[in-house]
Amino acid sequence: MEITSQSIGELHELLVTKRISAVELAQTMLxxxxxxxxxxxxxxxxxxxxxxxxxxxxxxxxARGEEIGALEGIPMALKDNLCTEGIxxxxxxxxxxxxxxxxxxxxxxxxxxxxxxxxGKLNMDEFAMGSSTENSGFxxxxxxWDLERVPGGSSGxxxxxxxxxxxxxxxxxxxxxxxxxxxSFCGVVGLKPTYGAVSRYGLIAYASSLDQIGPITKxxxxxxxxxxxxxxxxxxxxxxxxxxxxNYAEFLNKDIKGLRIGVPKEYFxxxxxxxxxxxxxEALATLEGLGAIVEECSLPHTEYAMPAYYLIATAEAxxxxxxxxxxxxxxxxxxxxxxxSLFKKTRSEAFGSEVKARIMLGTYALSAGxxxxxxxxxxxxxxxxxxxxxxxxxxxxxxxxxxxxxxxxKIGEKSGDPLTxxxxxxxxxxxxLAGIPSLSLPxxxxxxxxxxxxxxxxxxxEGTLYRxxxxxxxxxxxxxxxxxxxxxxAR
Amino acid sequence: MSILDRYEMVCGVETxxxxxxxxKIFCNCSTEFxxxxxxxxxxxxxxxxxxxxxxxxxxxxLAIKAGLALNCEIAEFSKFDRKNYxxxxxxxxxxxxxxxxxxxxxxxxxxxxxxxKKKIGITxxxxxxxxxxxxxxxxxxxxxxxxxVDYNRTGVPLLEIVSEPDMRSIPxxxxxxxxxxxxxQYTEVSDCRMEQGSxxxxxxxxxxxxxxxxxxxxxxxxxxxxxxxVRRCLEYEISRQAELLxxxxxxxxxxxxxxxxxxxxxxxxxxxxxHDYRYxxxxxxxxxxxxxEWVENVRKTLPELPAARRERLKSLDLSDYDAGVITxxxxxxxxxxxALKGYTDAKNLANWIMGEYTRLLNAQGLSVEESPVKPxxxxxxxxxxxxxxISGKIGKAVIEEMFASGKDPDVIIQEKGLAQISDEGxxxxxxxxxxxxxxxxxxxxxxxxxxAIGFLVGQTMKATKGQANPGVVNNLLRERLDQQ
Numbered sequence: 001m002e003i004t005s006q007s008i009g010e011l012h013e014l015l016v017t018k019r020i021s022a023v024e025l026a027q028t029m030l031x032x033x034x035x036x037x038x039x040x041x042x043x044x045x046x047x048x049x050x051x052x053x054x055x056x057x058x059x060x061x062x063a064r065g066e067e068i069g070a071l072e073g074i075p076m077a078l079k080d081n082l083c084t085e086g087i088x089x090x091x092x093x094x095x096x097x098x099x100x101x102x103x104x105x106x107x108x109x110x111x112x113x114x115x116x117x118x119x120g121k122l123n124m125d126e127f128a129m130g131s132s133t134e135n136s137g138f139x140x141x142x143x144x145w146d147l148e149r150v151p152g153g154s155s156g157x158x159x160x161x162x163x164x165x166x167x168x169x170x171x172x173x174x175x176x177x178x179x180x181x182x183x184s185f186c187g188v189v190g191l192k193p194t195y196g197a198v199s200r201y202g203l204i205a206y207a208s209s210l211d212q213i214g215p216i217t218k219x220x221x222x223x224x225x226x227x228x229x230x231x232x233x234x235x236x237x238x239x240x241x242x243x244x245x246x247n248y249a250e251f252l253n254k255d256i257k258g259l260r261i262g263v264p265k266e267y268f269x270x271x272x273x274x275x276x277x278x279x280x281x282e283a284l285a286t287l288e289g290l291g292a293i294v295e296e297c298s299l300p301h302t303e304y305a306m307p308a309y310y311l312i313a314t315a316e317a318x319x320x321x322x323x324x325x326x327x328x329x330x331x332x333x334x335x336x337x338x339x340x341s342l343f344k345k346t347r348s349e350a351f352g353s354e355v356k357a358r359i360m361l362g363t364y365a366l367s368a369g370x371x372x373x374x375x376x377x378x379x380x381x382x383x384x385x386x387x388x389x390x391x392x393x394x395x396x397x398x399x400x401x402x403x404x405x406x407x408x409x410k411i412g413e414k415s416g417d418p419l420t421x422x423x424x425x426x427x428x429x430x431x432x433l434a435g436i437p438s439l440s441l442p443x444x445x446x447x448x449x450x451x452x453x454x455x456x457x458x459x460x461x462e463g464t465l466y467r468x469x470x471x472x473x474x475x476x477x478x479x480x481x482x483x484x485x486x487x488x489x490a491r
Numbered sequence: 492m493s494i495l496d497r498y499e500m501v502c503g504v505e506t507x508x509x510x511x512x513x514x515k516i517f518c519n520c521s522t523e524f525x526x527x528x529x530x531x532x533x534x535x536x537x538x539x540x541x542x543x544x545x546x547x548x549x550x551x552x553l554a555i556k557a558g559l560a561l562n563c564e565i566a567e568f569s570k571f572d573r574k575n576y577x578x579x580x581x582x583x584x585x586x587x588x589x590x591x592x593x594x595x596x597x598x599x600x601x602x603x604x605x606x607x608k609k610k611i612g613i614t615x616x617x618x619x620x621x622x623x624x625x626x627x628x629x630x631x632x633x634x635x636x637x638x639x640v641d642y643n644r645t646g647v648p649l650l651e652i653v654s655e656p657d658m659r660s661i662p663x664x665x666x667x668x669x670x671x672x673x674x675x676q677y678t679e680v681s682d683c684r685m686e687q688g689s690x691x692x693x694x695x696x697x698x699x700x701x702x703x704x705x706x707x708x709x710x711x712x713x714x715x716x717x718x719x720x721v722r723r724c725l726e727y728e729i730s731r732q733a734e735l736l737x738x739x740x741x742x743x744x745x746x747x748x749x750x751x752x753x754x755x756x757x758x759x760x761x762x763x764x765x766h767d768y769r770y771x772x773x774x775x776x777x778x779x780x781x782x783x784e785w786v787e788n789v790r791k792t793l794p795e796l797p798a799a800r801r802e803r804l805k806s807l808d809l810s811d812y813d814a815g816v817i818t819x820x821x822x823x824x825x826x827x828x829x830a831l832k833g834y835t836d837a838k839n840l841a842n843w844i845m846g847e848y849t850r851l852l853n854a855q856g857l858s859v860e861e862s863p864v865k866p867x868x869x870x871x872x873x874x875x876x877x878x879x880x881i882s883g884k885i886g887k888a889v890i891e892e893m894f895a896s897g898k899d900p901d902v903i904i905q906e907k908g909l910a911q912i913s914d915e916g917x918x919x920x921x922x923x924x925x926x927x928x929x930x931x932x933x934x935x936x937x938x939x940x941x942x943a944i945g946f947l948v949g950q951t952m953k954a955t956k957g958q959a960n961p962g963v964v965n966n967l968l969r970e971r972l973d974q975q
């Protein structure tokens with residue numbers, strides 16, 4: 001098997017047995033990026049020097065006979081809304097095109113001290129607003145399974161890089177599906193952890209009450225390994241929660257006999273692609289075959305999740321993005337007359353249209369006279385949605401749904417119609433409103449394009465999601481299939 | 492007929508005090524005043540992408556303390572909200588404040604005007620972060636070619652204290668503000684240094700014809716930073732509003748700015764132009780839950796408040812006026828209490844502190860904290876006078892020397908040979924000498940002009956350079972003259 005196809009565990013084994021050095025591994029990945037990324041365009045920036053420098057340190061450690069950690073020497077890449085000290089962090093926006101943070105996000109720091117090798121920063125929808133990575137302020141990323149299709153978004157670069165084996169794993173962020181939907185479109189494993197499980201410090205905010213950082217990997221096991229390194233309470237993020245960090249690997253290789261899986265009927269409603277529906281039913285049959293008890297259930301307020309999400313997320317975004325004003329850092333418009341025109345021109349010139357649309361929507365939702373009807377109402381809906389999930393989890397260990405109603409769509413297909421675009425997150429958005437963990441994993445294919453299934457769990461029950469996902473993965477071969485791009489090399 | 496015969500003034504005040512914490516409200520940067528520009532900053536207070544606020548617990552402690560001192564209820568559940576507006580001194584372009592659920596509410600402050608006590612209601616008090624400081628090349632931001640921003644003050648914790656519209660005269664307003672500032676200083680919630688802008692007042696005022704129930708239309712004058720500005724601004728606003736009302740015109744509800752130089756208020760924005768701050772709950776901070784144990788622990792740290800201290804001083808036989816002067820400044824009041832540990836005559840101590848001590852302190856331009864004379868040294872001096880070791884007159888010379896050298900009074904008396912002569916044997920010789928030299932006065936005395944003895948006492952004092960004990964001299968003279 002090719003080096004780039006190996007899992008974290010396999011690569012770790014190769015490193016400790018000195019069959020490959022960390023520098024060789026990094027070079028292999030860098031070669032792969034050079035070779036394949038001109039087509040996929042997942043990377044905004046490749047940090048070759050950083051990668052090779054860190055890899056050399058790991059090799060020295062191995063040479064000294066020291067033990068290395070599970071992620072030590074393993075090459076990875078980060079969504080470009082995660083602050084990296086001394087390394088440009090753009091959020092795929094012209095606004096931050098030349099912004100070099102003086103500090104790293106907590107999750108990034110944790111990976112760094114775990115010995116991770118940073119290959120580069122990954123493309124995304126500008127400020128994480130979008131579902132296709134077409135809203136990048138720089139260029140669109142292509143789906144490795146079909147270069148004419150989108151990789152999903154907003155963590156499209158993160159999902160595409162893993163699918164194209166340009167990085168062993170990546171981190172993305174998920175506000176309304178931004179890890180899971182691209183994972184589904186690209187046939188990889190993506191987890192949105194429980195809100196508060198991973199520190200948001202250093203994650204450039206889109207919507208503070210919804211944002212979470214999570215891992216995107218080739219396999220469930222890899223995902224569990226990465227998650228363990230990035231979770232935990234952080235005093236710098238007041239919304240992060242103190243909890244005992246489980247050894248997620250212990251949830252793997254467990255059977256799922258008697259495990260209760262709820263299937264919310266609202267997630268199989270109209271708009272769901274027939275092919276995707278078939279894949280999901282086959283997946284459910286597989287899980288039943290493994291001994292799980294599958295039952296239909298209802299999350300009655302699901303239809304209100306999308307509007308509530310677009311009010312809450314944009315309201316928070318309108319405030320979070322106010323700091324980009326050209327005064328202290330980032331883009332600054334030239335030839336401005338006074339401070340007001342500096343603000344206006346800077347923001348008009350440097351934000352893309354989707355970002356502007358969401359800032360306007362959020363500003364409107366918070367305005368005097370509309371607050372009660374929109375923002376406050378949306379918060380009430382949020383509570384109802386949380387109640388839906390709480391009630392469902394009284395009966396079920398996990399819930400299961402499609403991750404997205406369709407497979408990856410064509411580049412340009414929906415970019416003119418934001419509402420249709422928003423609907424690609426219809427299955428993922430409620431989960432962020434509820435704050436619960438959710439994982440997307442490959443469940444099958446429709447016309448050669450991957451389909452993801454979404455597992456949802458109780459707060460901090462990521463381990464249970466891994467247990468179900470691993471059981472499914474071990475009994476199917478979807479995760480072993482590769483895009484022809486990889487098999488045949490770049491065109 | 493003066494304005495306030497025709498109209499009743501209605502006034503409420505919003506006071507912003509800087510809380511006396513070492514570090515800022517949402518990060519660990521220093522709150523110290525006057526550092527080099529942009530040196531007390533970090534990713535959080537500069538609002539770098541991805542930086543998050545973390546609430547400083549000391550800020551909450553001080554807010555609770557202030558609330559208790561202002562007789563407020565301390566909310567078990569309060570939260571922070573974002574107040575959104577664009578201004579270059581605000582790096583986030585929103586302020587983290589408290590909107591509908593403030594930490595303190597429903598309190599009061601008692602003031603006293605000409606012996607009449609009155610409670611001024613406190614609607615609420617809430618925590619928020621301060622903005623940075625703009626430095627313009629010209630006079631204002633709109634007339635400058637360039638402006639720079641100093642973010643040292645960004646994120647310094649503030650407590651905004653909102654009063655009820657309970658004040659009906661300028662003296663009431665001033666008495667309230669003075670009492671409020673004193674409470675903040677006594678509790679060490681804030682040092683309230685007006686010159687550093689660590690306390691600022693927004694004055695809401697309206698007039699209504701005497702006898703009318705409804706309030707008139709009010710104006711709000713922003714950012715006054717001294718009592719004298721408040722007084723002048725109110726005087727100006729009242730006469731301006733009265734003139735409008737007299738002419739049958741309407742007062743426009745607007746926000747004003749006080750022009751200190753010209754002594755007038757200027758319109759900042761009208762009600763229609765008021766900002767829509769689009770408040771919403773701060774998603775980066777969880778709600779603030781304050782259990783009762785926390786409140787009680789803070790209550791234990793409450794010192795004696797100025798009103799209580801005034802009452803205690805009065806119980807020590809000080810007049811209302813003296814008790815008021817001594818407690819007007821916490822440092823002076825602390826000085827008094829400390830001196831009282833070494834000297835028991837509170838009234839005499841107060842006289843000395845308000846008299847000689849304050850005079851000499853002012854002459855040197857020093858604050859009480861910088862005083863070269865320590866409380867127990869003053870106490871020792873007064874003890875020496877009472878004991879008769881020196882006269883009161885010599886005492887005044889000694890305290891001057893204490894201010895100059897910082898030495899203890901007994902050391903100064905020793906060094907300068909200022910000890911009072913009470914020894915009868917030593918004084919008798921001098922008394923006899925004075926009698927011999929002033930036969931006329933002696934004759935006057937014997938002829939029944941008893942006041943003639945005063946002259947002879949004076950001559951004896953003169954002969955001893957003031958060191959003789961005047962009581963002893965008086966007795967000796969009478970004895971000698973009556974014997975003759």
